Amino acid sequence: MRIGLFATCLGDTLFPDAVKATALLLARLGHEIVFPPGQTCCGQMHINTGYQREPLPLVRDFAELFANVDAVVLPSGSCAGSVRHQHQLVADRYGDPPLRAAVRRVRAKTYELSELLVDVLGVTDVGAYFPHRVTYHPTCHALRVLRVGDGPLRLLRAVEGIDLVELPQAESCCGFGGTFALKNADTSAAMLADKTAAVLATGAGVCTAGDASCLLHIGGGLSRRDAPVRTLHLAQILAATRTAPHTFAEAHP
Structure with a gap:
């Protein structure tokens, strides 16, 4: 499977090893990892504080960058929740018909890491070893x-x-x-x-x-x-x- 990886803001700035681990894990399971370098913020912090129009460029960016992958993985339930639920709200209120359609397509294939592994890939044993x-x-x-x-x-x-x-x-x-x-x-x-x-x-x-x-x-x-x-x-x-x-x-x- 060709999987797009979205790092998230905190992953990029404070938890880069979690992002790298996500890529290494999925690659070890045999999947192709795509990391679009133009990715930015999901826009959740704007939407949550009432600025719903402002993240429209971020929503458009996400939909365009991950249009051509089989699935999108986010090592964050918070950001995955924003993409799945809030992006459509922003697109429906402030976007044009092509954007609304693009957001529907990409949100349907966006998953938090455990969701992707268990519910989509059908994997629970990933071959990990952690004696703690x-x-x-x-x-x-x-x-x-x-x-x-x-x-x-x-x-x-x-x-x-x-x-x-x-x-x-x-x-x-x-x-x-x-x-x-x-x-x-x-x-x-x-x-x-x-x-x-x-x-x-x-x-x-x-x-x-x-x-x-x-x-x-x-x-x-x-x-x-x-x-x-x-x-x-x-x-x-x-x-x-x-x-x-x-x-x-x-x-x-």
């Missing part, structure tokens, strides 16, 4: 917008050597929510305190998720508590093998 104790945080967009279900957990359970432990109150939000963490800082901090306490209660050495934004928030909270827990994107765990194990050199915090 891990807990998984299901992010809000993946859980409630994309409804990925237990796909990420099925992938993690198949990883050789992993000690996967359940996260208490896993479905509770970590408190990031984009600008929510800035506009409602006290509430966000309280939610983060609950999430980091839950992570620490598992005794895990690694907390993983499919969204860099949540990992950034949780990782910051754990770091401020001097907790001996690292955050690591799901793609990096799945990309690790016996011959190329993960070394934590680029892990957060």
Whole structure:
């Protein structure tokens, strides 16, 4: 399959290893990876703050860049949710008929990483090896917008050597929510305190998720508590093998 890879803003600037891991993983599974260099932001932050017309060029750019691939993968439930749901809203309100049609075509083949692996490619065992104790945080967009279900957990359970432990109150939000963490800082901090306490209660050495934004928030909270827990994107765990194990050199915090 010819798969287009969209890095996302946080992936590009703060979590490049998660983007690289996504490409390495899919290439190892036998797929051709296409990375259009002209890609930019998905436009989610504009839309979420009420600027719906402004991201029209970003929506058009995404539809054009990924028009000729079989599928588009985003290592982010948040950005995948924006492409699948918000792009059509912007195109319908402010775009022309060709753009609306182009957006419909590309959104129908856009997937978060675990969705692509489990629901499209039919793969749960990707040949990964990760001999560490891990807990998984299901992010809000993946859980409630994309409804990925237990796909990420099925992938993690198949990883050789992993000690996967359940996260208490896993479905509770970590408190990031984009600008929510800035506009409602006290509430966000309280939610983060609950999430980091839950992570620490598992005794895990690694907390993983499919969204860099949540990992950034949780990782910051754990770091401020001097907790001996690292955050690591799901793609990096799945990309690790016996011959190329993960070394934590680029892990957060």
